[in-house]
Amino acid sequence: MKAALAGIAASALTLCISTSAVFATDLRMTVWTGSEAHLKMLNGIAESFKATHPDVNVKFETVPVSDYTQKLTFQIAGGNAPDIAWMMEDAAPAFENANLLMDLGPTLKAAEGYDFDDFSKPAMGLWQKDETVYGIPFSTSPFMIYYNKDMFDKAGLEDPLTLAAKGEWNMDKFQEVSKKLAAANPGKWGFEFKDGEGYASRMTHALLPPIRAYGGDIWSNKECGFDNPEAVKAVKQLHDMVFKDKSIVPPGEQGDYFSGNSAMTVNQISRASKMAEAGFKWGIAPLPTGPGGESPVIGQAGLVVFAQGKNTEIAAEFVAHMTNKENVATMAQFFPPARKSVLQADAFINGNKLVPPEMMKNVAAAIEKGRVVSANEKAPQILAAMAPRVDALWKPDADVDAAIKGICAAIQPLL
Numbered sequence: 244m245k246a247a248l249a250g251i252a253a254s255a256l257t258l259c260i261s262t263s264a265v266f267a268t269d270l271r272m273t274v275w276t277g278s279e280a281h282l283k284m285l286n287g288i289a290e291s292f293k294a295t296h297p298d299v300n301v302k303f304e305t306v307p308v309s310d311y312t313q314k315l316t317f318q319i320a321g322g323n324a325p326d327i328a329w330m331m332e333d334a335a336p337a338f339e340n341a342n343l344l345m346d347l348g349p350t351l352k353a354a355e356g357y358d359f360d361d362f363s364k365p366a367m368g369l370w371q372k373d374e375t376v377y378g379i380p381f382s383t384s385p386f387m388i389y390y391n392k393d394m395f396d397k398a399g400l401e402d403p404l405t406l407a408a409k410g411e412w413n414m415d416k417f418q419e420v421s422k423k424l425a426a427a428n429p430g431k432w433g434f435e436f437k438d439g440e441g442y443a444s445r446m447t448h449a450l451l452p453p454i455r456a457y458g459g460d461i462w463s464n465k466e467c468g469f470d471n472p473e474a475v476k477a478v479k480q481l482h483d484m485v486f487k488d489k490s491i492v493p494p495g496e497q498g499d500y501f502s503g504n505s506a507m508t509v510n511q512i513s514r515a516s517k518m519a520e521a522g523f524k525w526g527i528a529p530l531p532t533g534p535g536g537e538s539p540v541i542g543q544a545g546l547v548v549f550a551q552g553k554n555t556e557i558a559a560e561f562v563a564h565m566t567n568k569e570n571v572a573t574m575a576q577f578f579p580p581a582r583k584s585v586l587q588a589d590a591f592i593n594g595n596k597l598v599p600p601e602m603m604k605n606v607a608a609a610i611e612k613g614r615v616v617s618a619n620e621k622a623p624q625i626l627a628a629m630a631p632r633v634d635a636l637w638k639p640d641a642d643v644d645a646a647i648k649g650i651c652a653a654i655q656p657l658l
Contacts, residue, residue, distance in 0.1 A: 267298040267299070267300065268296075268298060268299045268300070268554055268557050269299075269300045269301075269302060270299060270300065270301045270302070270326045270327060270554055270557065270558055270561060271302050271304055271325040271326050271327070272301060272302070272303050272304065272325055272326065272327040272328065272329070272561075273303075273304050273305075273306050273311075273315060273318075273325045273327075273328045273329060274303050274304070274305055274306070274329045275305070275306060275307070275308040275311045275329060275331075276305065276513070277305040278513075278516045278517070280516040280519075280577070281513070281516060281577060282303060282305075284573065284574065284576075284577070285303050286301075286303065287573075288564070288565055288570050288573065288574075289301035289303075289561075291564075291570075292561055292564050292565075295564075296557065296560070296561075299557060299561070301561060304325065308438065308440075308444070309438075309440060309443070309444045310444065311331065312331060312333075312334045312622075312623060313623070315328055315330075315334075316623070319343065319549065324549045324551065324552060325549070325552075326548065326549070326552050326553075326554050326555075326557075326558040327546060327547070327548055327558050327561065327562060328546070328547050328549070329381075329544055329545075329546060330378060330544060330545050330546070330547045331542075331544060332369055332542060332543040332544065332545070332615055332616055332618050333447070333616060333617070333618045333619070333622045334618075334622055334623070335369050335370065335377070335378060335545060335547075335618060336369070336618055336619060336620035336622070337619075337620045337621065337622055337623060338377075338547065339372070339377045339620070340620045342550065343549055343550060343551070344377045344378065344547045344548065344549065344550060345547075345548040345549065345550045345552075345555050345558075345559060346375045346376060346377070347376045347377070347378065347379060347547075347548060347559050347562060347563075348371075348374060348375060348376035350556070350559035350560060350562075350563055351376060351379065351559075351562070351563050351566075354560075354563040354564075354567070356567065356568070357563055357567055358568065358584075361568070361582045361583055361584050362379070362380070362581050362582055362583070363581055363582075363583050363586075365615075366380050366383045366543070366581035367380065367581070368615070369543065369545070369615060369618060370545050377545075377547060378545030378546055378547040379545055379546050379562060379566050380543050380544065380545045380581040381544065381545065381546055381565065381566055381571065381574060381578055381580075381581070382511075382513065382542075382543065382544040382574075382577075382578035382579065383541055383543050383579055383580065383581040383610055384511040384512055384513060384541065384542050384543070384544075384578060384579045384610075385511070385512075385539050385540065385541045385542070385579070385606060385609030385610055385613050386437070386448070386452055386509050386510070386511060386530060386539070386540045386541070386542060386609075387509070387510065387511065387512065387527045387528065387529065387530065387605070387606065387609070388403050388507055388508075388509060388527065388528045388529065388530060388531070389500060389507065389508050389509070389510055389514065389518075389525060389526075389527055390402055390403050390404075390506060390507045390525060390526055390527075390528060391500070391503060391505070391506045391507070391523050391524075391525055392523070392524035392525055392526055393503075393523045393524050394424055394427075394428050394431070394503075394506040394523075395420075395424070395506065396524075397427055397428060398420075398423050398424050398426075398427035398428065398506075399427075400420050400423060400424065400427075402526060402528070403420075403507070403526070403528035403529075403531075404526050404527070404528040404601075404602065404605075406420075406528075407528050407529050407605070412528065412529065412531050412532065413456075413531050413532045413533055414453060414456050414457070414477075414480065414531050414532070414533040414534075416531065417434075417531040418480060418483075418484055418488065418490075420433070421433030421434045421484060421488065421490035421491065421506070421507065422484075422488040422490045424490065424506040424507075425488070425489060425490040425506075428506065431498075431503075431504050431505060431506065432490065432491065432492045432496075432498045432504065432505040432506065433484075433488075433490035433491065433505070433506050433507065434484070434490060434491045434492070434498075434505060434506065434507045434508065435491070435492045435498035435499070435500050435504075435505035435507070435508045436448070436449040436491070436492070436508070436509065437449060437508065437509045437510055438510070439492070439497055439498060439499060442494045442633070442634075442637055443630075444626075446626070446629065446630070446633050447461055447616070447617065447626070447629075448509070448542075448616065449481075449509075450469075450477070450478065450481070451540055451616060451617065452509060452530050452538070452540045453477040453478075453480065453481055453533070454468070454469075454473065454474045454477045454478070455535060455538035455540060455614075456477065456530065456531060456532055456533030456534075456535055456538050457473040457474065457476050457477040457533045457534050457535050458473040458533070458534055458535025458536070458538075459471050459472075459473030459474035459477065459535070460474070460617060461474070461617050462617055462619070462654070462658055463617065465658045466655075466658065467650070467651035467654055467655045467658060469647050469650045469651050470647050470648055470650075470651045473534070473535065474647070475643075475644065475647055476534075477533070478636070478643060478647060479643050482636070482637075482641065482643055485637065486639045492505060493637075494637050501514075501517050501518070501521065503521070503522060503523050509530070511542055512527075512577065512578070512579055512595070512598065512606055513577045513578055515527070515577070515595065515597045515598050516577060516597070518597055519597060526602060527598060527602045527605065527606070528602075528605065529605050529608075529609060530609075537612065538613075538614075539608075539609035539610075539612050539613030539614070540613055540614065540616055541609070541610065541613040541614060541615045541616065542615075542616055543581075543615050543616075544578075546562045546565065546566065548562060568582060568584060568585065571585050572585050572588070572590060572591075572594075575590075575591050575594060576594055576595045576596070579591075579606060579607075579610055586607060586610060586611075591603070591607065592604055592607060619657075619658065621657045621658075624657050625654050625657050625658070628653040628654050628657060629650055629653060629654055631653075632646060632649040632650040632653050633646075633650065635649060636650070
C-alpha cells in the first residue's frame with residue numbers, strides 16, 4: 244500500500260513538473276549591447292520579474308549595433324520576431340506606421356504604482372500618438388564628448404570639460420585642439436566618429452551634432468537640410484579635419500578611442516561601462532557649441548512589443564516591470580532616464596560609479612536642453628539612398644558642394 248502511494252506521489256510530482264514546464268513562457272528580447280555590466284543588470288531585472296511571474300524566463304539576444312535594425316527587420320519578415328525589442332529612435336516611426344507594434348498604454352497605465360505621467364512629454368514624442376503608446380523610452384541619452392585626459396596632458400592642452408566651463412568649447416576650438424592632439428601623439432588621432440561608424444551605419448550621427456551646432460539640421464519638416472548654408476559650413480569643416488588637418492580618423496582606418504588610439508570621440512553615457520579598464524585618464528564633456536549656440540543632441544531607445552507576437556500580454560507586463568521607477572533608477576547608471584522623478588534626483592547625479600557628479604550634471608543638462616536625433620518613418624530607405632552620396636563626400640578631392648547636393652537629391656523624395 245505504501246509503495247502504491249509513493250508511486251502515486253511520484254507520478255503527481257512528475258506531472259506538476261511537466262505541467263509547469265509546459266506553461267513556462269520564454270520571452271526573447273533583442274538588445275544591441277554585449278557589455279557584461281549591462282547584461283548583468285538586465286538579467287537582474289529579469290530575475291526580479293519572477294517574483295510575480297515565476298514561470299517567465301527572459302533571454303536577452305545581442306545583435307551588433309552596426310546592422311541592428313536591418314537584422315530586426317529580417318527577423319520580422321521571416322516570422323521570427325522577438326517578443327520585445329530595444330528599438331533605436333530613427334527606426335521607430337517606420338515600425339509604428341507599419342502597424343507592427345503593440346499598444347502598451349493599457350498595460351502600463353494599469354500597472355500598480357507605475358505612474359505613466361512621470362515620463363516627460365518631450366521624451367515620449369517618438370513613442371506616443373494621442374493615446375496610443377507604441378514604446379516606452381528607457382534611455383534618453385545625450386551625445387557627449389569622451390576625451391583621453393592623458394593625450395590632452397601630453398599635448399599641453401586644456402581638456403574639453405575645462406574649456407566648456409570657461410565657455411571656450413566651440414567648433415573652432417574643437418578643430419584646433421584635434422589638430423594639435425594628432426601632432427602631439429604620432430600615429431594616433433584627434434577625434435573618431437561615434438563607434439567608429441561615422442562613414443557607414445552612424446553617418447547621420449557623425450554629421451548631425453556639428454550641423455546643429457552651426458544652426459542647421461540634416462532634415463526637418465520633410466525638407467532636406469544638408470544643403471542649407473549652416474550645414475554646408477559644418478560639413479566642410481569636418482572634411483578639412485579629415486583630409487587637411489588629418490585629425491579625424493579617415494575612411495578605411497580604425498581609431499578606437501576606447502583602446503587609446505584617438506583623443507576624443509562622441510558617444511553616450513552607456514559607453515562608460517567600457518572605461519573601467521581603459522588604461523588611461525578620461526572624462527566626459529558637452530558637445531562643442533557653434534554659431535547656432537548650444538545644441539545638445541539626444542539619442543533615444545525605447546522598448547517595444549511586436550503586435551504579432553505569441554506572448555504580447557506577458558511581454559507588455561515585462562516592459563512595465565523593466566520601466567517602473569525602481570528599475571529605471573537602477574538602469575540610470577548606464578541609460579539616462581525619461582522619468583522626471585529619477586532624472587531630477589540626486590541619486591542620478593551621484594549614482595554612476597564611473598562618472599563624477601560634475602560630469603553627470605552636464606549629462607542631465609543636455610537631456611533637459613537637447614533635441615532627439617532626426618527620425619523618419621523611411622529611415623532605412625533614406626540611409627540606403629544616402630550611402631553612395633556620403634561615400635562620394637568622404638574623398639580627399641571631393642567636390643563637397645556637389646556631394647551635398649547629391650545627398651539632398653537622393654533623400655528629398657523619401658522625406
